[in-house]
Amino acid sequence: NYDYIKDLISYLENEHTLSKENLVILLKSEYTDEICQAADRVRKKFVGDVVHLRGLIEISNYCCRTCYYCGLRVYNKSIKRYRMDENEILQCAKATKDAGLKTVVLQGGEDKHFKIKDLCNIVEKIKDLDLSITLSIGELTTKEYADLKKAGADRYLLRIETTNKDLYKKLHPNMSFDNRVRCLIDLKELGYEVGTGCLIGLPGQTSDMLAEDILFFKNIDADMIGMGPFIPTPNTPLENEKGGNVEIVLKMLALTRLLLPDINMPATTALGVKADNGYIKGLRAGANVIMPNMGLNEYKKLYALYPGKTSDDGSKVVNDLENIRKLIISENRIIGHEKGDRKKIWKNP
Template sequence: MNKKQIIDFLKSKDDRELFSCAKKVRKSCFGVNVYIRGLIEFSNNCARNCMYCGLRRDNKKIKRYRIPCNTIVDLSCRIAAKGIKTVLLQSGDDFYYTQKMLCGIVKKVKAKFPDVVIALSVGERILDDYKAFYDAGVDRYLLKHETINSKLYHKMHPGQSLKKRLKILEHLRKTGFQIATGHLIGLPGQTTEDIANEILFYQDFLPGMIGMGPFIPQHNTPLAKYQSPELKLILKNLALTRIVNRIANMPVTTALATLGGYKAQVKALSQAGCNVIMVNFTPLVFRQKYEIYDKKVKVGLKMASRVINLAGRKMSFDKGEPLDISNL
């Protein structure tokens, strides 16, 4: 698909053909299964100062927390004991957790549950850390690029560069990780052409997981007064991405649930090509403080089951590996 075709779909008022195609692609590649990932948000401390994020360094109003390493291990093992085959450990860019600490967590979980997939999302680190994480047993690494527009990236991420971010993603792939990335839909300053370029990036780069969620303002950030995008734009973005990238797992993000409720999640699963739901296992006392955006909902197993059933899909605790492009 070329840029003009993508832009035409994004601007079109008739989206029936688009959603029909996305559904067919998803069904032929991934079937009816919706894979459950167990999420632990283990720290809301962050060294970065991203303009849209409530965890940003300059937000002095947020109550910070760090979950102890042994507790992270226990929580991960509880998820695995339920039969859920993928655990995502996520935090801000918090360098309190050293390479040794994070590797120790992973090794302890893998020792008890060797078949569980560990996904890690701790931001930008020195390259040696990534190799150590991989050797310790981390299978997947999530590092969202947020926007493929380099000028907008620099504006939204003071002191950071898109070029470096993309180089890290390439390094992660060469290290051996299944790589996951994604962008914000409706980020202030984003154009229709920017969205088309995001979709073309997924077509060329072929990450194994693509997490796209809507921009939702957080009241303690510089972007507090900006509006979220319309649901239809979000669903079109998802559908187009599914069509151009047939191998990637695509989650229904918590941000989409926050913005559009369970009905938006159902549409993402039934129409727009998504095949993963992140279920939050962070203890409530901490979960309420992970305020990336306002009014964040909790997606638990009961809610996930309801949404999956309404979408006519089947819940699966399996690993749900991305597809091998050579087999398509």
């Protein structure tokens, strides 16, 4: 009942911890607005009104993996593949810098033809621009992560996607959950700021599993969390499944903010694609980051993780920089002009 829910929310708002059972109750409850409002207060108290912008550059859509949900999976023969060269990447990084952003995110499929040595070179050159560098290029060896860190990479994004081992196994043939966790632990130990996260609304995923995802984020002390709805993608095994529900995504964002009050958390592109005013809804549910796409136009539509990412896809999502800036102002939030590292305030008890 409502009194119990209200108690749970205020406990969470003050203590930033909750049992799995109670998280499940909140995830299943209809009080999305109340949960989001509490998350919004905690967001304001811990990370303030600044929204950090991270310039996303999608460097390659080649991928050797076969994740059931993803449009970049190797068996999807219907998309044209591309790989940016060093000059193109540096050109985008410069444009990101010129636009006043302080972080570039180099994201790509697991493209084994991208040599780590070359990537280190690129990282070094971007570092000369005095930008923070986030990498998001999947599972690598400890040595490879170490080399990239030495070259100047600051942060790394690697979603766990789901912490339920059975579901993980079903959706990721020939991949190892334990290796993915190994990657996250390596990255932490090497001194990266580490981002992880999950898909929401996967077939077979329960509220129980989602509650465990949040507790996992807290357990590994993630610095950043990215989450969005699963969006069914043509030419993948899950093309005919139902996609994730926006209300649950908002509750997940809000509960994650309540449990990990000082992290950086984007309103993701997938949320922007799935919901009307998705970025705004995300910003009101605890998010404090947006990642405008700063890549080259010719490649944006090829980076087809899921449909609806670009306007020529009939999409209503506005992920160009100018629109995102306007949207932040219209929400009475502040556009970040600093690197926006996580400022750790809250210690996990």
